Amino acid sequence: MYRYDEFDAAFVADRVSAFRDQVSRRLSGDMTEEQFRPHRLMNGLYLQLHAYMLRVAVPYGTLNARQMHKLAHIARVYDKGFGHFTTRQNIQYNWPALSDVPAILDELASVEMHAIQTSGNCIRNVTADHFAGAAADEIEDPRPYAEILRQWSSIHPEFTFLPRKFKIAVNGADWDRAAIQVHDIGYQIVRNEAGEVGFAVYVGGGLGRTPMIARKLRDFLPKADLLAYTQAIVRVYNLEGRRDNKYKARIKILVHEKGVDPMREAVEAEFAAASREFISLPASEIARIKSYFAPPALQARAACDAYEARRQTDPRFAAFAANNVHPHRVAGHGVVTISLKPIGGVPGDATAAQMDAVADLAARYGHDEIRVSHEQNLVLPHVALDDLPAIYDELAANGLATANAGLISDIIACPGLDYCALATARSIPIAQRISERFGEGERARDIGELKIKISGCINACGHHHVGHIGILGLERKGVETYQITLGGSGDETCSLGTLTGPGFSSEEVVDAIERIVNVYMSVRTDRSEDFLAAYRRVGMQPFKEALYETSKGADI
Amino acid sequence: MRAGPMHYAISANRLRDGIVVFLGAGGAWVEQLAQAAAYPEKEQAEAALEGARGDEKRNLVVEAFVFPVRQSPAGLVADHIRDAIRAAGPSVYRDHGKQAETR
Numbered sequence A: 001m002y003r004y005d006e007f008d009a010a011f012v013a014d015r016v017s018a019f020r021d022q023v024s025r026r027l028s029g030d031m032t033e034e035q036f037r038p039h040r041l042m043n044g045l046y047l048q049l050h051a052y053m054l055r056v057a058v059p060y061g062t063l064n065a066r067q068m069h070k071l072a073h074i075a076r077v078y079d080k081g082f083g084h085f086t087t088r089q090n091i092q093y094n095w096p097a098l099s100d101v102p103a104i105l106d107e108l109a110s111v112e113m114h115a116i117q118t119s120g121n122c123i124r125n126v127t128a129d130h131f132a133g134a135a136a137d138e139i140e141d142p143r144p145y146a147e148i149l150r151q152w153s154s155i156h157p158e159f160t161f162l163p164r165k166f167k168i169a170v171n172g173a174d175w176d177r178a179a180i181q182v183h184d185i186g187y188q189i190v191r192n193e194a195g196e197v198g199f200a201v202y203v204g205g206g207l208g209r210t211p212m213i214a215r216k217l218r219d220f221l222p223k224a225d226l227l228a229y230t231q232a233i234v235r236v237y238n239l240e241g242r243r244d245n246k247y248k249a250r251i252k253i254l255v256h257e258k259g260v261d262p263m264r265e266a267v268e269a270e271f272a273a274a275s276r277e278f279i280s281l282p283a284s285e286i287a288r289i290k291s292y293f294a295p296p297a298l299q300a301r302a303a304c305d306a307y308e309a310r311r312q313t314d315p316r317f318a319a320f321a322a323n324n325v326h327p328h329r330v331a332g333h334g335v336v337t338i339s340l341k342p343i344g345g346v347p348g349d350a351t352a353a354q355m356d357a358v359a360d361l362a363a364r365y366g367h368d369e370i371r372v373s374h375e376q377n378l379v380l381p382h383v384a385l386d387d388l389p390a391i392y393d394e395l396a397a398n399g400l401a402t403a404n405a406g407l408i409s410d411i412i413a414c415p416g417l418d419y420c421a422l423a424t425a426r427s428i429p430i431a432q433r434i435s436e437r438f439g440e441g442e443r444a445r446d447i448g449e450l451k452i453k454i455s456g457c458i459n460a461c462g463h464h465h466v467g468h469i470g471i472l473g474l475e476r477k478g479v480e481t482y483q484i485t486l487g488g489s490g491d492e493t494c495s496l497g498t499l500t501g502p503g504f505s506s507e508e509v510v511d512a513i514e515r516i517v518n519v520y521m522s523v524r525t526d527r528s529e530d531f532l533a534a535y536r537r538v539g540m541q542p543f544k545e546a547l548y549e550t551s552k553g554a555d556i
Numbered sequence B: 001m002r003a004g005p006m007h008y009a010i011s012a013n014r015l016r017d018g019i020v021v022f023l024g025a026g027g028a029w030v031e032q033l034a035q036a037a038a039y040p041e042k043e044q045a046e047a048a049l050e051g052a053r054g055d056e057k058r059n060l061v062v063e064a065f066v067f068p069v070r071q072s073p074a075g076l077v078a079d080h081i082r083d084a085i086r087a088a089g090p091s092v093y094r095d096h097g098k099q100a101e102t103r
């Protein structure tokens, strides 16, 4: 993984000491809240419903064991013994005291981490496929490019006060696991007809109150132009993006209002006009960054006797292997998803003990690599299948062996009204009840792949628009109400869900989900037709009928 | 627990640690809603909020605001779910937040 050089280390240390000074001036009253708030936000510190919340960046979701141990330590010493992994591949602490935050940032800096640009109208943490560097279907590891973008965008003076926040995602496999089409810029690594590797460029995707799927600006961008082209896009946005209305300030609105063709022309003109002197990427620099992400030297293994033996004799292990292990590009290995969705648990939460356990497993069996997925799970990307029995036992001992990756109980849920100051309804308890209804057993496996995503307000941090089933919590006359959308998808077949109709009360919504699932089970051609495929074939009508004929009272 | 006519109380977050606090009858900030002052009229609460703003200037609390409450047999309860969750703690961890202290 990338290691800080002396400039990175000095820069982060400077920022921590500047913030320590700002916090002490705030606490002593030398700074007002109005003066302090922008500094606090620039360091990832929010004030939420119950307390401060610190959002720590996990660049493109990659961590090593030492860093994960540090996150556990912070949870234990400065919080209530847990942390919350988010849909932006970050971790949030829900209870830090302001007076402790400089010490927390010091701890983070000691393992090359920080909370810079996790808030504010700047370029945020660049996200990437959580299976990067490991998946069998990958053209190239996207993380070196995410790292190049991260370095370029960190406290970039021109792009520190954009009209609104700006999110970039990079994906390197055919299967888009990074949801690039719902980002401000999505880079998809592709191979052109000449066999060269570069990027397809998508711009103007986003969720929130005006969800939009990104438009393609380029079929192929050479690697050398990655920064120059990104600069051109962000420049056009910085100059032309709306600043009069914060709800219309994202680049998606600019692309929509301007039109994709004029947008492309403006970007290409800026790209052509700007000097390449400091910004084109020589192959040597790409190679230098790539060397930090060199894959571990894995030996292909033909036979996996220990793994097979356990699979034959232990159905729970077999279920875990079937659901939570993804093919690795090296035979005899797997990419292991550690579900942070225990049945009835809080999606994305991990205790300090669990973080330590995962760190130990990564150190012992996983080549010191851990990933945070935007689906709020953890991943051990490089595991020998013969080590899986030992890993599984250790996970099970720590409450981490839920065999539901990709299944109906692997639900994304934002913090919602249990924590978030912007929320209109709770989302976590809905996830918990759906998870309890369907579990991780035979029924869930029979239902197959089904992504439920829940947001507690229209800001859509829970990505509900791209859930196969999306749930949006709203408030109607002081009561929590839940709207359901169907048919959303965040992968390469990106689509936004369609509203079923009137919303449901908290009491009704889990039954409504069950009715939707029952319709799917009755209309699917066979087990191989998953929920999304079936919905795309039959459309909304059968679901609508089942939802609203049998629940006359659902007219909230 | 629908009870009593509407009253108003004042809440904020403590600057140093962010913890939710309520304005008590004596003008001190208390951690439990049960000990908060309740004003029958919104105007009275707004006037008290002006006083609370002084504590913002003194860097004790931030983001003070007025919210509706009702008297119930168990004491004051927030009228809106958002304020109720603020006064109790996350509904998904009953051992976190203020609810942990009163159990």
Ligand code: SF4
Pocket: A414, A415, A416, A417, A420, A421, A422, A423, A424, A455, A456, A457, A458, A459, A460, A461, A462
């Ligand atoms: S979607 Fe709304 S409620 Fe959920 S975390 Fe985002 S802002 Fe908060």
